[in-house]
Amino acid sequence: MSGVLAIAEHRRGELRDVSDELIGAGRELADDLGEELHVAVISGQVEEFARTLSREGVDVVHTVTDGAEFNHDVYTQVTDALAAELDPTVVLLPNSVNGLDYGPAVAARLDRPLVTDVIDAEIDGDTLTATREMYGSKVETTVEVDAERTVVMIRGGEWPGASASGDAEVREAEIEIDESAVHTTVTGFEEVGGGDVDIGDAEVLVSVGRGIEEEENIELVEELADALDATLSASRPIVDSGWLPKNRQVGQSGKTVTPEVYIAIGISGAVQHVAGMKGAETIVAINTDPDAPIFDIADYGIVDDLFDVVPALIGEFEESG
């Protein structure tokens, strides 16, 4: 084989959305190569997962029973072994937190170049070209890989997910795990960010980002939230700095919110932030930088200093309220 081997991702008994997106991206690359798409699923209820992963366009699903959950030492060993056996041109992984916990190790062990956080990719002849962002999404770049075999990690949400079911062959892979090379043990999971307020329930969110500069200035957006009868949320740096509690964080590692109105104040719109709020019905952005990525998804925008706009906006509502 010299096509594509994609490794599905699941957590706590459920396949994650990016698994279908891996199939979407994997099929495109396999078509570029005119080769097969193989998908592997490691640990957990692999038979059940394999039935779901048998999507249209998937040639073979490899199942590997080992443990219930993700362990990067196991995933690294299994992916290495499958890649050695199948010799795929591209090993395709999700650019998720777990993907980043074993993908680079797979690339290092297989001695293949690694391209992470890929938002578009194609193979023309022997050359794989990937599109990635740099400098907090301010620029896009294309990267050419000077090697025949690569490991590519794709950003979630960039490829349409495969949904139609297919008739892939399901193969149980016989891979012996070297237990002496397993150096990490997952001892549990913890939900974080509980507490008194559930920003996931709010209809209107006033969300504050690093543009607020100082802890004292949080008061200003609190005032706005009060005036609008809204709930206060934040981007990660605000929470990292301890200015607001963890349960206020919107984003990939925070909370996914779907309010009717989301007002992003001094937030650039980094991909991990957008992951948590793009489902808002109406998005408003206030930012001094007209090219901030948040404006790509905003419905209404003000390009101006928040320290001028927010007081004026509070004034508007306090007068009438």
Add this chain to the structure above:
Amino acid sequence: MKVLVTVAEVGTVEEDFEIDGTAIDERYLEYDLNEWDDYAVEEAVQLAEEGMADEVVTVTVGPERSEETIRMALAKGADRAIRVWDDSLDGLLDVGVKTEILRAVVAEETPDLILTGVQTGDAMFGATGVSLAAAIDYPWAAVVNDLELDDDLAHVHRELEGGVEELTDVETPAVLTIQTGINEPRYASLRGIRQAQSKEIAVEDLASLGLDGIESDLRLTRMYEPEVESTATVFEGSAEDTAVQLAGVLREKGVGAQ
């Protein structure tokens, strides 16, 4: 215990900028300590303050200019620094090349714990720590936002998506990639800044590390400003004017109507 911390100097881009070939024009770049590495340095310095670490050494792959950033890490409490550079490294530093360089440094330093940032703010690869761990055969954990060390285990929390943390025990020596929020990075004190001036920054090049002829497998072929597909209505005028317009839209949507 010796802790090695990778410290990158990253470029941050001004609001308005120009691209020159496949790079941001130097005039529009400012340089700073990588945000994630700041937390990694802080974690290492705290281990030293708790008596867990005897020495904190930083390693940077970067040109002479980056010594200003390295001094920042030294001022925050790192004991000494190593800087590796070679003019052939200009351009995109891919994960494979950084791994080779860091591997050679680890061979000289044999640290008991290696802390890296989760990613750099400019290239955003997010892969160096785990790649290095695999190359030097150390156990590892990625995206760590809580760390407790005992004799031969690191008890860590790995921050997954959706407000879930994974609790993992990692055998040491290990490589941990550090996520923002794990601690509160300190500001460098004046005293720290003064002391940093007399701390050692050892400079190495590829030859001195025995690495002649490493090459990147990745080539940056284009850099461009992404096309904005925004359909946003952008309000124009003074702050007062735009606030009035926005307030109108918000009221229409029922915001603020108690």
